[in-house]
Amino acid sequence: MKRNNEGSSFRRRRPVQQRAQATVEAMLDAAVKLLKRGGSAFITTNRIAETAGVSIGSVYQYFPNKHALFVALHERHICDVDATLRRKIAECAHAPLEELVLSLLEGMVETQAADLKLAELLQAEVPHRADGSIAFSTRLSDVFLAALTPHAKTLRWRTDPRTRVFIVAHMVDSLGHAIVLHRPRGLSPEAAKKEASKAILAYLAS
Secondary structure (H helix, E strand, C coil): CCCCCCCCCCCCCCCCCHHHHHHHHHHHHHHHHHHHHHCHHHCCHHHHHHHHCCCHHHHHHHCCCHHHHHHHHHHHHHHHHHHHHHHHHHHCCCCCHHHHHHHHHHHHHHHHHCCHHHHHHHHHHCCCCCCCCCCHHHHCHHHHHHHHHHHHHHHCCCCCHHHHHHHHHHHHHHHHHHHHHCCCCCCCHHHHHHHHHHHHHHHHHC
C-alpha cells in the first residue's frame, strides 16, 4: 500500500449497501489485527485481503492507500466516542453537575481504554485532524450545551455558554486521552478522573 502525494485530499469510496459495509468492517478489523501484530509497516494489501478474506481489488476499491485506511479507523473511533458521550450525557440529564462532569470523563476514558493499543496506534499514525475530521468540541457542541445550560444560572456565568462548552469539551477530550495514554505511575485511573473532574468543575465555577 503506497501513500499518494495528495495527503488527506483524497476521496475514498463509501460503502452503501449492507454487504459492502460488512466488507469494509472486515478490512478495518483486519487492519487492526495487523497494526497490533507489527505496526503500520506490517500492513500490506495482500495481508489485509488475506486476513479479511476479501480480494485485493476490494481493498483498493475502498482504501487506495494506507492513509485512507488510517482515516477510516479514526472515523470509526470518532463514532464510538460520540456515541458513548451522548449516552453519558443522556444518563445524567437530571444529575448534579459534579456527576455529569465525572461521567463525561469516564465516557472518554472508557472509549480509549476499551482498546488501549489501538488508541495508542491511532494517535501515533493519524496526525491530529490530518483527515479533516470535525473537532470533538464542534461535533458535540449542541449536546454539551444542552447538558450544561441547566447549571448556568446556579454558576452565574458571565461568559457566553458556548465559550464554556468549547473549553469544557477540550478539557474532557485532552484530559480523557491523558488519563489513558499518559498517566504517570502511581496515579490510578480513578484518582486521575477525580482530579481532572476538579479542574473542570473549578473552571465552570469560575
